Each structure stands twice: as C-alpha cells, then as structure tokens.
Amino acid sequence: MGIETIDKDIRNTILELGGTDAYKCYQCGMCTALCPWFQIENVNFLVNLIPHNVKLGNILTSEIKEEIDKEVEELFRCVGCDNCLAYCPRGVNIGDIVRAIRRILVDYDSLPKNLKDIATKIFSTGNPQGDLVEKRNNWAKKLNLPTYSSELEYAYFACCIPAYDANIRKVAEATAMILQKANLSFGVVKEDVWCCCETIRNFGAEKVFQDIAHNNINALDKAQVRKLLVTSPHCYTTYKNEYPALGSNLEVFHTSQIFAQLIKDKRIIPTKAINKKVIYHDPCTLGRQNNIYDEPREVLKAIPQLELIEFENFNRKDSVCCGAGSGGLWLDWQKGERMSDLRVKQAVDNGAEILAVACPYCMIMFDDSVKTMNLNLEIKDISELLAESL
Amino acid sequence: MIGVLIEIRESQIKDITYEMLTLAHRLSTNQPQEIAALLLSDNAQPYLDSIKPYVHKIITVENEVLKNFNTQIYLPILTNIINETKPNLLLIASSGFGTDLAPYLATSLNLPLVTDIFDLELLPTHILTRRAMYGGKINADITTKSLPAVVTVRAGSFEKISKPINTSAEIIKMPFAIEPTILEISKFIEYGEVPTTGIDITKADILVAVGRGIKEQKNLEAIEKFAQDIGATLACTRPIIDAGWLPKDRQVGSSGKTVKPKLYIALGISGAFQHLSGMKNSETIIAVNKDPEAPIFSVAHYGVVGDLLKILPLLATKIKEMRG
Amino acid sequence: MDIIVCLKMVPDTSETEVRVDSTNKDILKVRLVYTTNEADNYALETALLLKEKHGGTVTLISLGTPQVDEILRMGLAKGADRAIRITDPLFEQIDAFTTAKVLATAIAQQKYDLILTGCIASDDGYSQIGPSIAAFLKIPSAAYVNQVKLIDNNRMKISRELEGGILERKELSLPALLTIQTGTNTPRYASIIGIKRASSKPLDVYDAAKLNLDQSKLIGLTELEQMYMPKVEAKAQFLSGADDEIATQLATIIKEKAGL
Numbered sequence: 001m002g003i004e005t006i007d008k009d010i011r012n013t014i015l016e017l018g019g020t021d022a023y024k025c026y027q028c029g030m031c032t033a034l035c036p037w038f039q040i041e042n043v044n045f046l047v048n049l050i051p052h053n054v055k056l057g058n059i060l061t062s063e064i065k066e067e068i069d070k071e072v073e074e075l076f077r078c079v080g081c082d083n084c085l086a087y088c089p090r091g092v093n094i095g096d097i098v099r100a101i102r103r104i105l106v107d108y109d110s111l112p113k114n115l116k117d118i119a120t121k122i123f124s125t126g127n128p129q130g131d132l133v134e135k136r137n138n139w140a141k142k143l144n145l146p147t148y149s150s151e152l153e154y155a156y157f158a159c160c161i162p163a164y165d166a167n168i169r170k171v172a173e174a175t176a177m178i179l180q181k182a183n184l185s186f187g188v189v190k191e192d193v194w195c196c197c198e199t200i201r202n203f204g205a206e207k208v209f210q211d212i213a214h215n216n217i218n219a220l221d222k223a224q225v226r227k228l229l230v231t232s233p234h235c236y237t238t239y240k241n242e243y244p245a246l247g248s249n250l251e252v253f254h255t256s257q258i259f260a261q262l263i264k265d266k267r268i269i270p271t272k273a274i275n276k277k278v279i280y281h282d283p284c285t286l287g288r289q290n291n292i293y294d295e296p297r298e299v300l301k302a303i304p305q306l307e308l309i310e311f312e313n314f315n316r317k318d319s320v321c322c323g324a325g326s327g328g329l330w331l332d333w334q335k336g337e338r339m340s341d342l343r344v345k346q347a348v349d350n351g352a353e354i355l356a357v358a359c360p361y362c363m364i365m366f367d368d369s370v371k372t373m374n375l376n377l378e379i380k381d382i383s384e385l386l387a388e389s390l
Numbered sequence: 391m392i393g394v395l396i397e398i399r400e401s402q403i404k405d406i407t408y409e410m411l412t413l414a415h416r417l418s419t420n421q422p423q424e425i426a427a428l429l430l431s432d433n434a435q436p437y438l439d440s441i442k443p444y445v446h447k448i449i450t451v452e453n454e455v456l457k458n459f460n461t462q463i464y465l466p467i468l469t470n471i472i473n474e475t476k477p478n479l480l481l482i483a484s485s486g487f488g489t490d491l492a493p494y495l496a497t498s499l500n501l502p503l504v505t506d507i508f509d510l511e512l513l514p515t516h517i518l519t520r521r522a523m524y525g526g527k528i529n530a531d532i533t534t535k536s537l538p539a540v541v542t543v544r545a546g547s548f549e550k551i552s553k554p555i556n557t558s559a560e561i562i563k564m565p566f567a568i569e570p571t572i573l574e575i576s577k578f579i580e581y582g583e584v585p586t587t588g589i590d591i592t593k594a595d596i597l598v599a600v601g602r603g604i605k606e607q608k609n610l611e612a613i614e615k616f617a618q619d620i621g622a623t624l625a626c627t628r629p630i631i632d633a634g635w636l637p638k639d640r641q642v643g644s645s646g647k648t649v650k651p652k653l654y655i656a657l658g659i660s661g662a663f664q665h666l667s668g669m670k671n672s673e674t675i676i677a678v679n680k681d682p683e684a685p686i687f688s689v690a691h692y693g694v695v696g697d698l699l700k701i702l703p704l705l706a707t708k709i710k711e712m713r714g
Numbered sequence: 715m716d717i718i719v720c721l722k723m724v725p726d727t728s729e730t731e732v733r734v735d736s737t738n739k740d741i742l743k744v745r746l747v748y749t750t751n752e753a754d755n756y757a758l759e760t761a762l763l764l765k766e767k768h769g770g771t772v773t774l775i776s777l778g779t780p781q782v783d784e785i786l787r788m789g790l791a792k793g794a795d796r797a798i799r800i801t802d803p804l805f806e807q808i809d810a811f812t813t814a815k816v817l818a819t820a821i822a823q824q825k826y827d828l829i830l831t832g833c834i835a836s837d838d839g840y841s842q843i844g845p846s847i848a849a850f851l852k853i854p855s856a857a858y859v860n861q862v863k864l865i866d867n868n869r870m871k872i873s874r875e876l877e878g879g880i881l882e883r884k885e886l887s888l889p890a891l892l893t894i895q896t897g898t899n900t901p902r903y904a905s906i907i908g909i910k911r912a913s914s915k916p917l918d919v920y921d922a923a924k925l926n927l928d929q930s931k932l933i934g935l936t937e938l939e940q941m942y943m944p945k946v947e948a949k950a951q952f953l954s955g956a957d958d959e960i961a962t963q964l965a966t967i968i969k970e971k972a973g974l
Contacts, residue, residue: 010906060906063793065766072903101906108912109749109788110903117729120747124730129663132731165663166685330664332646335632368662371602372632399876460884461845462854486876490857493842497811497849502935505840523838523941527732528741531939545877546973575887576854582873582881590897593875596972620972648728653971667729674971676964677950692967693950694960704961705968712969 007057014054019100024090025051031084031094036321036339037077043337045077047084050097059101075101076112079328079339080202081284081321095202095326102204111204114330119205122212126194127160128330133191136160139169140188145176148187150224154179154253157189159196159232161360167367168360171231174387175255181390182267184258186229192219196238198285199361203327210246213238217248227251229258231383233286233359234325240290254286256358259386260295263302270389273305278385279352280308281343281366282319283359293317296358299382303389311346320346324361335372340365347377354378356385391424392417392512393449393477395468396441397487398431399459400581403440406483408550410543411444414481415551417512423478425555428471430464432457438561443554449475453566455573459487461494462576466568468495474564477538479512484542492542502534508547517541525650525671546652589639594623596653599642599669601627603658603679603698607635613657616706625649627665643668657698661686678702715770715864717761718821720831720843721789722751723782728836738940750785753832755901757894760862761830762793762902768864770827771795775820777805777813783917790912791904797915798824802922809934810842816932817843818850819925827867829891833858844893855891856884860898 015022029048032038037045053059060071080095088094105111106119121130137147139158148155156179162172179186193216201209220228228250230236240252262268278300286292293316300308314320323329323339335341344366347355355370355377357363366379392414397404414425426447429437434450441448451467472480482488482495484506496503509520516534519541523530591597598617604610617624625642626635642649643665654672659665661677661684669675670689677690678698687693694701725746733742750758761772774789774797776782786797800820808816821829829851831844841857848855861873865885873883875895904912922928953963 007907007910009910013906062905063907065902068903068905068908069900071905104906104909105903108791108904108909110791110905110909116749120726120749121729123747124745129667130729161663166683166688167660167662332628364662368628372629399880459882461856486858486874486880486882489841490845490855490874493814493845494849494855497814497846500935502811503842504936505842518939521839522944524727524732524741525836525839526944527727528734528941529944530941533937533939535935535937576856577885579871579883579885582883592897620968622972653968655968674967676967687950687952690950692964693952694964695952696957696960700957701961701964704958705964708961708965709968712965 007061009057010059010061011054011057013104014059014097014100017100017103019054019097021092021094022051022054022097025092026090027052028089030087030089031092034083034087036079036081036083036323036342039320039342040337040339043077045074047078047094050094051092054097054101072105072110073112075105076115076203076327076331078326079321079323080326082288083284083321086288086317099202099204103206106204106206112331114332115203115327118327118330119200119208122195122197122200123208126212127164128195129160129164131164136163136191137188139163139172140176143173143176146187148189148223148225152187153185154227154229154258155189155220155223155225156186156229157193157231157235159230159235159360161364162231165364168363171360171363171381171383174381174383175231177387178259178262178268178383178390182262184262184267189225190219190223196232196235198234198238198242199325199327199329201242202325213243213246217243217246220248220250225250227253229253229255231255231360233283233290234361237285237289254292254295254358256286256292256296256299256382259382260298263299268390270303270386272389274303274385274389275305276353277307277309277351278354278356279311279347279350280356281311281322281347281362282316283357283362284319284321284325286358287319288317296356296382299386300356303385306385309350309352311350314346322362322365324365329361329364338369340369341373344369344373344375344377348375352377354380354385356380356382358382391426391475391477393426393428393471393475393480394445395480395482395488396427396429396437397483397485398437399487401436403437404483404485405550406485406543406545408444409545409548410481410483411551412548413510413543415444415555417479417510421512426475426477428468430456430467442559443556444551445559446556447560447562449562449564451564451566456566458578460576460578461491462572463568464491465495465498466572467566469499470567471564472499472538479517479538480540482540482542484544488542492540496540501538501540502536503540504532504534505542506544507541508544510541526673589623591623591625591640591642592647592649594649594651596620596622596655597625597642597649597651598622598655598657599625599627599659600630600657601659601665602629603660605658605699607633609699610635612702612706616702619706619709622653622655627659627662656686656690657702659686660684661689715764715768715827715867716773716825717764717770718773718775718824718826718829719754719758719761719789719794720817720829720847721754721758721774721776721782721785722832722835723748723776723778723785724751724835724837734941734943738942739938741941748781748784750788751832751835751837753834753836753894753896755832756896756898757830757832758789758792758794759899759901760894763899764828764862764864765793773798773824775800775817777801777816786917787912788904790915790917791909792902793908795915797917798920799917800920800925804922804927804929804932808932809936810838810840811846811935812932814843814846815850816925816927818847819927820920821847822851823925827888829889831891831893833893833895841893844891848891851891853889853891854886855893856886857893858895859892860895862892
C-alpha cells in the first residue's frame with residue numbers, strides 16, 4: 001500500500017463534505033485506544049489512520065476488489081458513539097470525517113446492501129421497517145391516546161422502533177401509561193412525521209436525511225407543536241441539535257427528563273417495589289452526546305427496593321456503545337464482533353439482574369445478545385420499570 | 391391449433407407439460423381447435439403414451455442431438471413446425487428451458503411473446519394474458535396485438551391434466567433438418583448439481599425456518615426430516631447461525647437473505663423485525679410459536695399457538711398418512 | 715475481450731408497498747428510489763471479473779431518461795470503460811420486443827465479443843430482453859447463467875441454473891449473449907479513486923436518428939392493458955383444538971400450499 005503523491009481531489013472532496021477536523025489530528029492514537037472496537041479481540045480498527053489518510057487523500061484509492069471491499073466495510077464500522085471525541089486532546093470529530101467519506105460512497109451505491117435497503121425503506125415509507133405509513137400510530141389507537149392538537153402541551157413521538165416493532169412496542173405503551181397517570185397534557189404526533197433519520201445521516205444517506213427532515217419539520221410546524229417529547233435519544237439529538245439548522249424551532253424533551261420531573265413534582269409516585277439489582281446503561285446519544293446522565297438514574301432510584309448499581313469503569317461518559325449507531329443496528333457483525341455482547345457481559349459481571357436502557361436501539365441490541373448468549377439478564381426500558389412501579 | 395412444447399429433462403416429462411395441457415384443453419373448449427404436442431427428442435416412442443390421451447396430434451422430431459434441450463438447435467426445428475402448421479398459440483414452460491428459448495424464438499419469428507403468465511384467454515384476433523410484476527406485488531393484463539402468439543406458462547398455475555380428451559392422437563413425424571454449423575455454436579455438455587454448501591434459500595419454493603424456539607440442536611434432525619418429506623429447504627434465524635447449528639447461507643432476515651417462497655413455515659420463531667423484513671412477503675406463511683403475542687403472527691396467514699416439539703411429530707405423521 | 719453490459723434503472727420496490735396509479739397502466743411513482751436492476755449488478759460484476767482476467771473493455775448501455783446517467787456513472791466508477799445512454803421520446807412507451815430491438819441496434823454499432831444482461835428485471839419481471847437481443851443480432855445466447863469460463867477467444871464454457879438445483883453445462887461460441895443469474899458473485903463497491911475517474915470516462919448519448927430508427931420500425935407486438943393489486947389472504951387465522959386436530963389442519967394446509 002502507501003501512495004507516492006497526495007491526491008488533492010480526494011482530500012479536498014472529503015474536506016468539503018465535512019471532514020475538516022482531519023487537520024486537527026496529531027496522530028496520538030487516543031481514538032483507536034478508546035474505540036469500543038479496541039475492546040473486541042478479533043477487530044483491529046485503527047481510527048487514527050482515518051484523519052491521517054484523509055490528509056493524504058489516501059482513502060479508497062485501491063483498485064483491487066478485495067481491498068476495496070475490506071476498506072468500505074471498515075469505514076462502516078464506526079458507530080458514531082463519540083467516545084473518541086470525548087477524550088481527543090485536539091477535539092477531532094471522527095464521526096464527522098467518517099460521515100463525509102460515507103456520503104461520497106452512498107452517492108455511488110457503494111455501501112453495505114443492508115444499509116442501502118434501510119435508506120430506501122425510510123425514503124419510501126418513512127420507517128426503517130418499510131411498514132405502512134398509516135400503521136405508525138396503531139399502537140396508540142389501541143390505547144385510545146389522543147392525537148396531538150395545539151391545545152395540548154406535549155407532542156409525543158414514539159420513534160419508529162417502538163411504533164412498528166411488536167417486541168419494543170411496550171416502551172411506548174409504558175410511556176403513555178405513565179404520562180396518563182401523571183395527567184400530563186399530551187397527544188401523539190400524527191403519522192405524517194416520519195423517522196428522524198439521525199442514523200441514516202450518520203451512515204451517509206444525506207439526501208434522504210434532508211428530504212425527510214424537511215418533511216418532518218413542516219409536519220410538526222403545521223400541527224403547531226411546541227414541545228416535542230421523544231422516547232429515542234436519536235430523535236432527541238436530531239430534533240435538538242440537527243433540525244434547528246434546517247429551520248426547526250422546538251423545545252425537545254427526552255422521556256427520562258419528563259419522568260424525573262413528574263416524580264420530583266410528585267405527579268407520579270412509584271409505590272410498587274422492584275426488588276432487583278438494576279444496572280443502567282447510558283446510551284451514547286443521550287449521555288455523551290447530550291449530557292443527560294442523571295435523570296434516568298433519578299427515575300430508577302425513585303422505585304422502592306430497586307438497587308441501582310453502576311458499570312465499573314464504564315459508566316456515564318465512559319459508557320460502551322451497544323453498537324447500533326450509524327447503521328450498526330442493521331449491519332451483521334459476526335459473533336465475537338458485537339459490542340452489545342461485550343456490554344451485556346459487563347452487566348452480568350457487575351452483578352446485575354436487570355439491564356435498564358433508555359434507548360430503543362440499545363434495547364434491540366441487548367435483547368439479541370442476551371438471547372444469543374443465553375444469559376440470565378433482563379433488558380428493560382426505564383419506562384417499563386417505572387410503569388411497573390406505579 | 392394450439393401448440394404445446396413438451397418439456398423433457400433427463401428422459402422425464404416435466405409436470406409443467408401436463409399443466410400446460412390443462413390450459414390448452416380449457417382454451418380449446420372455449421374456442422374449438424386442435425391441440426398439438428410438439429415433441430423434440432432423441433426417441434419419441436417412450437413419451438407418446440403419456441401424452442396421447444390429452445392431445446389431437448403429436449408432432450415429433452427425432453435426432454440424437456435433441457436428447458437434451460438446446461435453444462440454438464430447437465430454433466430452426468420449431469420455426470419449421472410453426473411455418474408448416476400455423477398454430478394460433480404456442481405454449482412453452484416458464485422454466486430454465488423455456489426462459490432460454492421463448493424470447494429467442496418469438497423474436498426470430500417476429501411473434502408477440504408474453505412470459506411467465508398464470509392465466510390466459512384466447513380471443514379471435516389476439517390473446518389476453520395475466521402475469522405478476524414487481525415481485526408479485528402487482529398483477530398485469532397484457533394483450534398481444536396479433537396471432538399467432540407465444541407465451542411461457544408459470545409452473546403451478548394450472549392443475550395437471552387428468553381427463554383424457556382423445557384416444558387416437560395422430561402422430562406426425564417431421565424431419566430433422568438443421569445447418570450442421572449450429573451444432574458448433576452451442577453444445578450441451580452435461581447436467582450437474584448445484585453444490586449443497588451453496589444452497590440458495592431465495593430460490594426455494596418451500597422453506598421450513600427454525601428459530602430459537604427449537605431449543606436444542608438435536609431437535610433439528612426431526613425438523614430436517616420433516617422439511618425433506620414436504621420438499622422444503624431448511625432456513626433459520628440469526629441465533630441459530632450464531633449457535634453454529636446451521637451454516638450462514640440459511641439465514642433469513644435483514645442481515646441474511648430476503649426470501650419470498652410460496653410457503654414459509656416458521657417454527658419457534660418469535661419474529662424480530664430483522665427476521666420479518668426478510669420473509670414477510672412470502673406467499674403463504676404458517677407460524678408455530680408458544681407465545682400468542684409473538685410478532686411473527688402479525689405477518690402469518692396461519693398461526694398455531696403451541697409447543698412445536700409436540701405438534702411436529704404429529705404433523706409429520708399426518709402428512710405421511712395423507713400422501714399414503 | 716470486449717464486453718457490453720446492459721443496465722436497467724428500476725424503482726427499488728423490494729422493501730416497499732407498490733400501488734397502481736390512476737391510469738391503471740403504471741405503478742404510483744411516489745417516493746421511490748431508483749437504482750440499478752439487481753440482476754444487472756451481477757452481470758456487471760461478471761464483466762469486470764472477465765476483464766480483470768482476460769483484459770479488454772467493458773461498455774455499459776442503458777435505455778432511459780437522462781436520469782439513468784446515475785447508474786451508468788456508478789458502473790463507470792466500479793470499473794467499466796465507457797457508457798452509452800439511449801434516449802429519445804420515440805423510445806418512451808415501447809414494449810419488450812421493441813426495447814430489445816433498440817438495444818440490439820445500438821449494440822450492433824459497437825465492437826463486442828460478449829453481451830451480458832441481468833436474467834430478470836425486478837420491475838416487469840419479463841426475462842425477455844436478453845435472449846431477444848441475441849435473436850436480433852443472430853448470436854447464440856444462454857439465460858440464467860451462473861458461471862462463465864473462457865476456453866479461448868472463440869469459445870466459452872458456461873453453466874446455468876435450472877429448477878430443482880440442477881445445473882446445465884454447455885459450450886457456446888463467441889460472440890454470444892448471456893443473462894446472468896443473481897447471487898452468482900459479489901458485486902463490488904466503487905472505490906473513491908474509481909468514482910473520481912468515472913467523471914472523465916466517456917458517456918455518449920444516442921437518439922433514434924443515430925440508430926436509424928423511426929416510428930415505423932418501433933411498432934410493438936404486445937400491450938399492457940391494465941395493472942391491479944393481487945388478492946391477498948387475510949392475516950393470521952389461528953388454528954385451534956387439541957394438538958392432534960391442529961396437526962391435521964396444518965397438514966391439509968401444507969399439502970395444498972406445497973402442492974404435495
């Protein structure tokens with residue numbers, strides 16, 4: 001390998017698409033050491049080489065099929081957990097650089113087939129399952145929940161996964177039950193608000209992101225939504241941090257924030273005991289990326305008898321990604337190459353009986369790991385635990 | 391006249407032939423006309439009795455090189471037959487052979503062709519056909535602007551013919567006459583088997599898929615046997631792959647293969663969305679699972695809530711009984 | 715070895731609902747993603763592998779609106795040498811027979827040893843264009859090919875897939891046309907250097923005049939009358955009773971659906 005001259009075209013294209021942070025990097029290697037892949041023995045993912053090669057324009061310059069295939073796959077390894085960014089002495093945003101490269105590849109159909117299918121499904125149907133638009137709120141109709149209208153305070157968006165996936169629906173159901181118990185003024189967002197597209201933007205499908213983001217912003221605007229309440233940290237970060245640049249102007253709340261507030265205000269009082277050791281997993285998107293660490297813990301601590309324990313060395317800012325970010329949810333990493341396996345193992349090693357999550361993506365990943373590894377560990381969303389206790 | 395191209399592979403008349411004869415019979419009942427079987431083979435004799443009762447004529451061409459199918463050799467022979475006998479309609483199987491031959495033949499003769507039809511009406515000046523598009527999500531009616539027309543017929547669209555129409559079919563021998571150079575252009579070598587390690591579950595008509603609900607590896611044996619009995623291919627969910635019970639090429643789902651068989655039997659599969667997205671468009675889905683709330687039932691056509699390890703042996707016995 | 719690969723741009727409907735539009739002659743073209751027909755990707759990969767092994771050129775041909783440049787550029791980025799887009803208002807509503815005629819006419823103007831197409835288009839599902847092109851050009855063809863091996867400059871060995879897991883092996887003389895089966899190889903990704911080079915590779919546009927085709931030569935033989943939704947079975951009918959009764963009901967259903 002190695003190149004003789006710098007390919008300025010490739011370098012400049014990546015810089016233009018958002019990879020300028022490459023120039024901040026001084027190759028200390030901190031990112032490689034902190035990357036969750038580093039903890040997985042079979043994988044050798046050299047994160048620091050990404051900014052290095054961008055500077056040289058040496059990204060995907062091979063013309064040999066096997067080398068291209070391998071490099072493309074490696075470029076889709078990054079799950080955008082930002083653990084590297086949290087500690088980088090130069091503040092290099094690897095996620096931005098990787099996304100810039102992926103944008104080039106996506107435009108040329110050069111991405112894993114699973115991810116291409118997801119982008120297609122989201123573009124056509126508004127959800128990654130490719131399910132019908134009109135089914136989005138079926139879960140809410142069963143519970144006779146009101147549709148949001150402007151006289152209500154909060155508009156609740158359940159995220160595509162609880163809305164369409166029968167295995168995860170319980171998260172939206174528990175949330176609705178809690179909000180009703182608290183007499184919170186809320187309604188469910190109409191079906192014309194689609195996937196937030198955070199994940200697909202991170203894997204490079206920028207055009208689909210732009211298209212649907214505008215659709216969502218207009219739909220929420222038309223419905224006169226002011227306060228948006230979301231279950232998924234991915235929706236949270238997108239509405240809070242990405243959409244404002246596209247003209248959105250909403251107050252955004254993660255359910256854990258509202259739950260904590262409702263408990264504080266004594267609008268709900270957890271009374272039923274849950275006599276279990278519960279470990280809380282900080283989702284990268286909620287914790288590291290949005291500094292919401294305490295509210296989910298406050299919710300859990302309010303439940304009688306529940307013993308909240310912490311991941312030794314790997315909690316809060318140092319939480320280990322479940323592996324679902326940036327398309328990881330749909331990539332098929334071999335057994336022995338799954339971050340979620342690592343994480344559930346840590347939970348068990350710390351003595352947990354229940355692994356509490358606050359993100360539908362984490363729930364899918366951990367559920368899967370617990371089942372494939374045959375572990376004695378329950379995966380529950382904080383909303384489920386809270387609802388049980390009411 | 392309606393011509394039906396008899397499909398023979400490895401000295402066996404394929405079932406699709408009898409299905410096409412059912413269609414031909416129906417068409418000739420509505421608009422009386424002769425049915426002619428076109429029989430190209432090395433030796434017609436062994437096949438005649440099986441076809442005779444269902445046709446008015448059998449047009450045979452015999453030669454050693456016709457032992458195995460070959461588009462380039464069939465082409466001049468069928469051209470000759472069509473020119474001589476002027477059929478209104480030629481039925482060809484929508485099979486590995488027919489798909490290879492029909493477009494080539496129709497184009498060479500400037501005849502309209504509709505491929506892979508599952509229904510057909512013969513009208514005085516043209517035909518009206520029905521076929522699927524967009525992977526079966528849409529049906530379309532397609533007409534030809536004229537007759538004669540050629541169609542390829544999708545397997546399983548018609549019952550096999552069973553009622554004889556004729557006992558004295560006329561046998562017409564036509565000469566084998568081709569340019570010898572054709573034999574050099576396209577040569578049959580042999581038949582082989584697709585290696586079993588590379589089983590392609592996307593091509594199977596029937597899949598028996600297993601999930602975590604089968605509990606132990608040793609239960610696979612009985613399920614495999616069951617799949618064999620009903621002519622199905624075995625498929626599975628990701629946990630089965632992870633456990634190393636089946637090879638990766640058997641995995642259905644968004645991280646495996648997307649399948650659309652005629653029949654999908656899901657055993658002990660709860661239905662993670664990754665799995666559902668890979669199989670929900672199957673024509674018929676039967677699901678057996680303990681949990682009545684399992685998402686697999688949201689896409690299944692037939693559901694059984696119960697213990698698959700108890701039901702399966704009973705089912706295997708019933709199927710054996712039914713088949714006698 | 716000079717290879718021509720025919721590419722078709724199709725809406726990717728494999729994962730989405732499809733509905734019929736108000737004319738009843740087309741699908742509702744709303745929020746569809748257009749992409750290279752799946753089988754054509756395997757044809758392109760077959761061509762690139764042959765080129766890597768034996769040298770020569772790969773030329774892409776696609777009939778459609780200027781939008782098909784997208785898939786042609788993708789093919790060029792993956793390693794094809796040049797591309798031809800065939801666009802003319804006269805070609806907009808033509809049937810399969812006429813489509814094959816237009817493609818064959820364009821191909822006849824090129825130098826070629828081998829023509830590759832996908833075995834089936836995921837939209838219309840005709841499996842017709844490939845062999846039909848071969849008939850217009852009077853060259854041998856084989857459909858649903860899963861292996862290609864060059865014997866010498868004039869002959870090749872191929873195998874194609876028949877029903878029931880049986881392969882048919884045969885020998886064809888060149889020039890020839892093959893329709894390539896899906897799943898026979900792993901279509902490659904484009905590298906960034908390939909993407910960069912693609913922008914300077916030739917992409918020619920042919921119209922009816924260039925092909926000497928006028929209305930009189932474009933008369934189709936078939937017509938699409940209408941499209942409609944197939945009947946769907948109602949969802950999950952639960953079978954009930956004792957295990958033994960359930961097994962009997964199941965066996966009946968399986969027997970019917972599996973055609974035992």
